[in-house]
Amino acid sequence: MQTLYLTDSQKDISTAAAILKDGGLVAMPTETVYGLAANALDGDAVRRIFEAKGRPMDNPLIVHIADVGDIERFSLTAGFSEKARKLANAFWPGPLTIIMNKGAAIPDEVSAGLPTVAIRLPSHPAARRLISETGLPLAAPSANTSGKPSPTTAQHVIDDMEGRIEAVIDGGACDVGVESTVITVATDIPRILRPGIVTREEIEAVIGDVEVDKAVLNKLENNEKAASPGMKYKHYAPRAKVILVRGGDKYYIGFVNRCFQRDGDCAALCYAEDADSIVAPSVSLGSKTDLKQQAQALFDALRAVDEISGVNTVYAHCPTAEGVGMALYNRLIRAAAFQVITLPEKRIIGLSGQTGAGKSAVAAMFRELGAGVVSADTAARQAVEEADVKAALCAAFGDVLNPDRSLNRARVARIAFSSKKNLARLNHITHPRIVEIMLEMASRCEQDTVIFDAPQLFEAHADVFCEKIISVLSAREKRLERLVRRDNLRREEVELRMSAQYDEQFFIEHSDRIIDNNGTVEELRACVKEVYGRLTDGES
Ligand code: TXA
Ligand code: MG
Numbered sequence: 001m002q003t004l005y006l007t008d009s010q011k012d013i014s015t016a017a018a019i020l021k022d023g024g025l026v027a028m029p030t031e032t033v034y035g036l037a038a039n040a041l042d043g044d045a046v047r048r049i050f051e052a053k054g055r056p057m058d059n060p061l062i063v064h065i066a067d068v069g070d071i072e073r074f075s076l077t078a079g080f081s082e083k084a085r086k087l088a089n090a091f092w093p094g095p096l097t098i099i100m101n102k103g104a105a106i107p108d109e110v111s112a113g114l115p116t117v118a119i120r121l122p123s124h125p126a127a128r129r130l131i132s133e134t135g136l137p138l139a140a141p142s143a144n145t146s147g148k149p150s151p152t153t154a155q156h157v158i159d160d161m162e163g164r165i166e167a168v169i170d171g172g173a174c175d176v177g178v179e180s181t182v183i184t185v186a187t188d189i190p191r192i193l194r195p196g197i198v199t200r201e202e203i204e205a206v207i208g209d210v211e212v213d214k215a216v217l218n219k220l221e222n223n224e225k226a227a228s229p230g231m232k233y234k235h236y237a238p239r240a241k242v243i244l245v246r247g248g249d250k251y252y253i254g255f256v257n258r259c260f261q262r263d264g265d266c267a268a269l270c271y272a273e274d275a276d277s278i279v280a281p282s283v284s285l286g287s288k289t290d291l292k293q294q295a296q297a298l299f300d301a302l303r304a305v306d307e308i309s310g311v312n313t314v315y316a317h318c319p320t321a322e323g324v325g326m327a328l329y330n331r332l333i334r335a336a337a338f339q340v341i342t343l344p345e346k347r348i349i350g351l352s353g354q355t356g357a358g359k360s361a362v363a364a365m366f367r368e369l370g371a372g373v374v375s376a377d378t379a380a381r382q383a384v385e386e387a388d389v390k391a392a393l394c395a396a397f398g399d400v401l402n403p404d405r406s407l408n409r410a411r412v413a414r415i416a417f418s419s420k421k422n423l424a425r426l427n428h429i430t431h432p433r434i435v436e437i438m439l440e441m442a443s444r445c446e447q448d449t450v451i452f453d454a455p456q457l458f459e460a461h462a463d464v465f466c467e468k469i470i471s472v473l474s475a476r477e478k479r480l481e482r483l484v485r486r487d488n489l490r491r492e493e494v495e496l497r498m499s500a501q502y503d504e505q506f507f508i509e510h511s512d513r514i515i516d517n518n519g520t521v522e523e524l525r526a527c528v529k530e531v532y533g534r535l536t537d538g539e540s
Contacts (some may be wrong), residue, residue, distance in 0.1 A: 003158070004167035008126040012169065017133035019166045020045075025052060027143040027157045028130050029171025030122040032095045032179050032196065033150040033299065034157050035064065035140030036165065037130070041074070043107035046139050050109070052164040055146040059229045060112035061139040062097050062120050062180070066131035074137050075103040076119060083185045083207045090206045093123035095176050096198045099184035110139050112229060116186045126171040142179060143168075149236045149299040149335070152177050156303060177296035178327045182228060183210065192216065193228035195326040197295055216330050217321055219338040235334040236299070238306045238314065240267070242336040246318040247343030253277045255343055256315050258464045267305050269316035280315075281308045291324035298328060302335060315341075343465070344442040346372075346450045349535060350466035352457035354501050356479030356486075356494075357472040358517040358524070363453040365528040372445030376454035376462075379437040383430055384409065392429045397422070417496055431460040438462065449536060458502065458510060470531060471507035474517040 004019075006012035008029070016026045023045040026037050036053065038045040040063045050057055063076060068088055071077055077084075077100040084098050102117035111117050122128065131138055142150035145160040154170035161168070181196030183203060191211040192200055203210050214220070215231040226232040245252055256268045260280030268282040271294075275284045283301045286293035305314045316336065321329040333340070349371070353359050367373045383389050384407045393400055393407065397415050402408045416426040442450045457463050476498075483494045508514060515527050 001163055001166070003162050003165055005154075005158075006167050006169045008129075008169055008171050010129075013126065013129050013133055016130055016167055016169055020130075020134045020136065020138065023048075024166035025049060025164075026130070027151075027154075027161060027165060027168040028127050028138075028140065029124055029154070029169060029174060030064075030127045030140075031124045031174060032122070032176045033152055033174055034143040034154070034168075035062075035122075035127070035138075036143035036157075036161070037064065037138040037140040039134070040064075040076075040110055040137040040139035041105055041107065043109045046107060046109040049139065049141060052161060053141065053144070053146045055141065056229075056233065057109075058112045059141075059233070060114055060118065061110050061141050062118040062182075063106070063110060064127065064131055064138045064140050065119060065121050066128050068092065068121065070137055071119060075105040076137060077101060077103045077117060081185055083190060086207050087183065087185070087203070088121070091198055091202075092121040093128065094121075094198065095123075095180040095196050096120065096203075097180045097182045097194075099182065099186055099193070101186050116184065118182060120180055124171060124174075126169055130169070147234055147237060149238065149302040150179055152296075152299050156299070159303075173296075173300075175296065176292075177298055177300075178331060181327075184227070187211075191227065193231065195330050197292060197324050197327060199323050199326070201323065212326075216326070217333070234337055236302060236331050237335050237337070238302045240305055240311045240314045242269075242302075242314045242316055242332070242339075244318045244332055244336045244340045245315045245343060246340055248345055249274055249317075251343040251345060252315075252317050254467060255341075255464060256280050256282075258466075259313075259315065262461075262464055263313075265310055266313040266315060267308050267311040269301055269305060269314050271317060274317070281311065283308075285328075291319075291328065294319070294328055295324055298331060342439060342443070344439055344445075344450065346442050346445065347448060347535075348442060348450050348452055348466045350452045350454065350457045350463055350469035351472070352454055352463075352469065352511070353472035353507055353515075354474075354479060354504070355455055355497060356483040357474040358482075359453055359455065359472050361521075361524065362470075362472050362515055362517070362528055363451055365525055366451045366532060369529060369532045370447060370449070371532065372442070372447035372450040374438050374441045374445065374450055374452055376434060376438060376452070376456065376460070379434045379441065380430060382437055383433040384412075386433065389430060389433055393426075396425050396429060417493075417500060420500070423500055427456070427459055431456070435460050435462045435465075439465065455501075458506075463510070468512045468535060469510065470513045470515060471511040472515045472517050473504055473507060478518065 097118045097120040099116050099118045106117045143157045144151050151157045152174040157168045181198040182194035193213050257279045259266050268278045268280050271288040272284045283304045285297045319325045319328040363373045416423045
């Protein structure tokens with residue numbers, strides 16, 4: 001099928017209206033995002049929307065009208081309650097969708113079998129002319145391929161829908177940029193199912209108390225049912241993996257820059273004020289203080305990161321969830337499939353080096369000097385007792401639990417160190433959670449400077465959280481002796497473990513400072529003191 005490209009001229013609107021009356025699909029601009037419209041009273045036409053988008057059939061559509069009178073004229077709802085009427089008066093035409101009990105005219109395809117229907121009266125002039133000219137209510141979801149960011153330009157629609165729909169009307173870039181606020185008044189207390197630029201506060205000023213559905217800000221558990229079916233699907237996701245990063249500006253900037261310097265395959269979704277400080281490729285959402293501008297830019301920005309070559313991960317600076325920010329947060333957390341990194345507001349110093357080199361002694365000295373210390377070993381011990389981690393370990397290595405269901409750590413260690421592949425599997429399961437626990441522990445530290453005492457700092461990718469990295473080195477024989485004594489292991493076992501680690505040269509190349517621990521304790525202490533002094537002076 002050839003997709004017709006139409007303008008918003010009267011002639012083109014008439015062409016589009018004829019297509020719709022004939023059961024076809026037309027993408028139309030609205031003030032929020034582009035919608036993919038079909039005759040809402042024609043179940044067959046509506047079914048084609050689901051096919052074109054690849055949308056699950058259990059996700060209902062919004063019915064768009066040109067006049068409030070259309071609700072009764074077409075029997076779209078069963079009644080029009082006082083609250084619904086107040087909302088319509090206050091916010092229509094505009095970016096608010098009201099869910100009411102459905103009327104007889106609504107085919108099951110539109111409501112996905114629910115007893116309710118979503119209605120919206122858009123303010124975009126081209127949309128209104130189109131709806132009026134068809135003389136029909138139009139069912140229209142966002143005109144993107146299901147799962148992708150919603151389209152805010154005709155080009156976005158063409159990118160997703162070319163050849164699958166009869167026509168697209170180009171009405172320029174959408175003003176609002178995020179989809180309408182969806183509120184149900186079919187519950188005792190009206191409830192927001194999807195936030196948009198019409199905020200909770202604005203709605204409460206009109207109809208009093210409203211609730212915000214749990215799924216707006218949180219991930220639903222497997223056994224929880226979504227009040228709005230759309231909320232349960234992965235959404236708004238570009239090809240690259242999105243991770244939300246929560247934290248103050250300077251911490252976010254430092255983190256993204258280190259990630260880029262380390263891996264080279266990430267981009268930042270950031271605010272205009274920070275763009276110049278970010279060395280990674282970045283896409284700006286606009287000014288920090290202008291939430292409406294950010295909303296307008298959001299979907300275009302999510303599509304734009306996929307245009308940057310070589311980007312596998314996008315670190316998005318997490319917005320606040322207040323006011324219009326709730327809409328931004330709701331879209332981003334879904335684009336990120338709920339993956340969030342919370343950066344501690346601390347100066348984090350990585351402390352690494354080969355086992356037996358004396359890291360723990362150095363960490364203790366830093367602690368005496370006033371730094372907080374977070375031990376990867378402590379975090380690891382906590383991580384491996386968590387149910388999810390234990391389950392993953394058993395799935396990977398067989399039954400590795402003691403009779404009391406605690407982890408048989410010696411057994412896991414034996415299996416893991418028996419081959420490179422097993423060690424990689426162990427790390428893949430445990431490292432992400434260990435790092436998460438370390439970040440939580442760092443946030444709780446009283447001190448401003450926190451040492452990450454982590455032999456596997458680099459393997460765990462925890463180096464990207466560290467402003468500076470210090471490694472402790474010591475001669476191989478010395479390390480061997482210490483370990484045999486300390487861990488009560490045989491020489492061969494120690495050698496096996498040592499062979500799994502990076503060599504000295506690696507630590508030298510990847511650290512800002514090396515602490516040499518081949519001398520006396522006094523020498524070590526003096527060195528640590530000097531290093532700490534420089535760190536807290538803000539120098540390296
Ligand atoms: O701004 C918008 O609302 C855009 C433009 C085109 O109007 N439309 C839009 O439609 O975003 P769509 O289909 O992408 O999102 C509609 C959302 C979905 O999350 C869906 O599950 C929910 O509204 N929804 C529709 N009818 C519902 C109902 N009866 N009960 C609960 N949720 C409903
Ligand atoms: Mg959508």
